[in-house]
Amino acid sequence: MDIIEISKVLSNKTRLKILYWLKSPEDHFPFQHIKGNFEDGVCVQYIGEKSGLSLSTISHYLSIMQRAGLVIQSRFGKYTYYRRNEERIAEYADYLKANL
Secondary structure (H helix, E strand, C coil): CCHHHHHHHCCCHHHHHHHHHHHCHHHHCHHHHHHCCCCCCEEHHHHHHHHCCCHHHHHHHHHHHHHCCCEEEEEECCEEEEEECHHHHHHHHHHHHHHC
16 A cells, blocks of 8 residues: 555646545535445436536546555446545554554
């Protein structure tokens, strides 16, 4: 686990918000909940709409977050979904608690 890389990813307000939203997607993305469940995550389109940023910016942010291991991507046809990687987030929090 690259602590510096994860810390850089988390230094952006929008990326932090995305992780917060994905922690309880049923509360933050009710429209998707009507169409299905959150087992595979939240569609990039809905994350983009909630953020108010362009889809390309959100896709870039999510790609960075995926490389750091903070989110897990699932693809279904032309749609991409993201969910939190709870294991990696817990490892990061444990590292900070033990070493700082």
